Amino acid sequence: MDFQGSLFAPPTGGLAFDEVARHRLTRGAWVDVTRSWLPDADDVFRALVADVPWRAERRQMYDRVVDVPRLVHTYVAGEDLPHAALTAARAALTAHYEPELGEPFVTAGCCYYRDGRDSVAWHGDTIGRGKTQDTMVAIVSVGDPRRLVLRPRGGGESTSIEMGHGDLVVMGGSCQRTWEHAVPKVAHAGPRISVQFRPLNVF
């Protein structure tokens, strides 16, 4: 008899969605959190540090180009991902969310926060369809925990979610256009890598 499958909760890190907790924000935005979701998170972290062709992010600010404090690389549609667990993660995300999202997760944006000084400022992922349509951005975190802070656009109370090693955080509904998010600097943090899965034409 298969007690493992029938009586006990599946092992953590199994790409399962039975423990997902949906936090409803205002204006049709929501955030789903699933702790310890990604299998082989240690190995994924090591592989990402070593194998992703990281580059410094640069951004046009008024009349000059400034460094954004983190390293980035995006895997576009059809490109192989740098670890089998991420390929499996993308497939599991599509299988679970496609009925609600209406399309698959396709791209994988990677961000490397080397320490507590690396960060990303307030923004919504609104380059592309997130500006006008409901969509989803699924974040898989590996490495040291960092906080994802969210605030309603135009003002209001902010909320924050810790993103720990192997955790999955999915921003959905109107979140990109009615709310903003950031990963603030902290006094002390070790390295963290975020992999963000998005549908086509959402950035």
Ligand SMILES: O=C(O)CCC(=O)C(=O)O
């Ligand atoms: O570090 C994260 O998990 C969030 C990154 C983010 O919001 C972005 O790159 O658009």
Ligand SMILES: [Fe+2]
């Ligand atoms: Fe973002």
